[in-house]
Amino acid sequence: xxxxxxxxxxxxxxxxxxxxxxxxxxxxxxxxxxxxxxxxxxxxxxxxxxxxxxxxxxxxxxxxxxxxxxxxxxxxxxxxxxxxxxxxxxxxxxxxxxxxxxxxxxxxxxxxxxxxxxxxxxxxxxxxxxxxxxxxxxxxxxxxxxxxxxxxxxxxxxxxxxxxxxxxxxxxxxxxxxx
Amino acid sequence: xxxxxxxxxxxxxxxxxxxxxxxxxxxxxxxxxxxxxxxxxxxxxxxxxxxxxxxxxxxxxxxxxxxxxxxxxxxxxxxxxxxxxxxxxxxxxxxxxxxxxxxxxxxxxxxxxxxxxxxxxxxxxxxxxxxxxxxxxxxxxxxxxxxxxxxxxxxxxxxxxxxxxxxxxxxxxxxxxxxxxxxxxxxxxxxxxxxxxxxxxxxxxxxxxxxxxxxxxxxxxxxxxxxxxxxxxxxxxxxxxxxxxxxxxxxxxxxxxxxxxxxxxxxxxxxxxxxxxxxxxxxxxxxxxxxxxxxxxxxxxxxxxxxx
Numbered sequence: 001x002x003x004x005x006x007x008x009x010x011x012x013x014x015x016x017x018x019x020x021x022x023x024x025x026x027x028x029x030x031x032x033x034x035x036x037x038x039x040x041x042x043x044x045x046x047x048x049x050x051x052x053x054x055x056x057x058x059x060x061x062x063x064x065x066x067x068x069x070x071x072x073x074x075x076x077x078x079x080x081x082x083x084x085x086x087x088x089x090x091x092x093x094x095x096x097x098x099x100x101x102x103x104x105x106x107x108x109x110x111x112x113x114x115x116x117x118x119x120x121x122x123x124x125x126x127x128x129x130x131x132x133x134x135x136x137x138x139x140x141x142x143x144x145x146x147x148x149x150x151x152x153x154x155x156x157x158x159x160x161x162x163x164x165x166x167x168x169x170x171x172x173x174x175x176x177x178x179x
Numbered sequence: 180x181x182x183x184x185x186x187x188x189x190x191x192x193x194x195x196x197x198x199x200x201x202x203x204x205x206x207x208x209x210x211x212x213x214x215x216x217x218x219x220x221x222x223x224x225x226x227x228x229x230x231x232x233x234x235x236x237x238x239x240x241x242x243x244x245x246x247x248x249x250x251x252x253x254x255x256x257x258x259x260x261x262x263x264x265x266x267x268x269x270x271x272x273x274x275x276x277x278x279x280x281x282x283x284x285x286x287x288x289x290x291x292x293x294x295x296x297x298x299x300x301x302x303x304x305x306x307x308x309x310x311x312x313x314x315x316x317x318x319x320x321x322x323x324x325x326x327x328x329x330x331x332x333x334x335x336x337x338x339x340x341x342x343x344x345x346x347x348x349x350x351x352x353x354x355x356x357x358x359x360x361x362x363x364x365x366x367x368x369x370x371x372x373x374x375x376x377x378x379x380x381x382x383x384x385x386x387x388x389x390x391x392x393x394x395x396x397x398x399x400x401x402x403x404x405x406x407x408x409x410x411x412x413x414x415x416x417x418x419x420x421x422x423x424x425x426x427x428x429x430x431x432x433x434x435x436x437x438x439x440x441x442x443x444x445x446x447x448x449x450x451x452x453x454x455x456x457x458x459x460x461x462x463x464x465x466x467x468x469x470x471x472x473x474x475x476x477x478x479x480x481x482x483x484x485x486x487x
Binding site: 167 | 185186187188189193219249250253254256257260261264333336337340430431432434435457458459460
């Protein structure tokens with residue numbers, strides 16, 4: 001009896017994940033954020049270890065879709081509805097410089113974020129009162145924001161609180177930049 | 180075997196993925212990024228803390244069947260199944276009780292979410308009706324769905340699917356852990372259960388084959404309004420279960436392990452263990468005296484215990 005219930009629950013999980021996959025859930029998100037195979041070597045999503053000076057690496061990420069693995073083309077109707085719920089990478093920004101601040105019990109980080117032609121081109125840390133010196137997060141995190149065109153940066157090992165402050169500051173600046 | 184580790188901020192916590200693979204770093208990097216994308220996608224759809232999220236928008240529509248994204252539908256369907264199996268000890272309609280206790284801020288933006296309606300005191304999972312063929316959800320009363328326990332597990336499971344080409348990996352989403360294959364030392368992965376009273380310490384470590392290990396503990400999230408209130412409320416009474424400090428459940432899927440670790444925590448030592456035995460899952464409950472209460476087959480996963 002016990003085994004029957006857990007087997008039924010396991011089947012339920014398996015079906016749930018299968019149907020989410022069949023609906024092509026990653027169509028929008030993954031294709032917008034994943035770099036096409038050919039250019040993958042120019043970006044290092046690994047935090048900290050490889051602060052490549054290429055701040056201009058932003059790639060035509062809106063068009064890449066080669067690496068999506070879901071069987072999207074066979075998805076039943078309703079898939080388009082699903083895709084629309086993901087807007088993170090479609091957000092339009094207006095040009096200008098926008099301020100944002102992030103605070104937690106460990107301190108505060110403020111940024112001035114510049115948007116040109118709809119893209120994030122610069123992130124300057126204007127205030128940093130966290131436990132660690134600014135050099136721990138600067139220029140690694142600003143470069144990551146520019147590369148990813150998103151506030152969702154990797155967490156720097158050992159500097160979680162500073163990273164969260166920074167991400168919150170960028171998020172708040174982007175809220176003001178939203179069209 | 181190459182090893183890659185990456186951490187990102189999602190699901191209101193720090194998510195760390197570690198991959199052990201002979202495959203080229205570039206390919207693994209891409210799959211890791213896809214795994215994080217999957218997690219962020221679930222978060223966007225299922226977050227109670229985002230006014231724009233589909234789950235939040237569903238909350239505003241009472242009395243009409245609403246077509247929802249597949250992820251949301253599956254999360255709700257699974258949550259309702261577990262609710263029925265646990266007699267409501269697990270219940271996704273606990274959302275407004277949580278908000279009343281101040282669990283109402285987005286973890287990143289700090290923005291409060293506001294309820295647009297007066298909440299009726301008594302709601303339960305029976306007030307959520309799903310229509311499988313049409314993939315619609317109907318709320319019979321104004322209520323706030325809190326899919327935290329299911330959505331986090333689901334996010335981890337989807338991330339694991341993205342990484343299925345890698346020989347070994349671990350996904351650690353703060354309380355929800357899923358491991359596959361072997362660790363960098365070519366051994367089965369070891370997973371620690373946190374010491375409920377000493378932050379940062381491990382009380383028990385487990386060695387597990389391909390498996391999700393989820394822990395619900397009362398020390399993890401505390402109400403900003405009242406520090407005696409934690410995030411694991413009994414949906415049936417709105418009260419705080421007190422006879423266990425944490426509950427850990429093993430299962431092939433994180434959504435399954437998380438839902439039942441939550442339910443077992445709420446039911447407490449005796450009924451919680453009984454539920455796990457009835458359902459056929461293994462787990463361990465830790466009491467305030469730091470005693471371990473285990474299901475019948477749990478011992479074999481214990482790798483080491485510390486002396487409190």
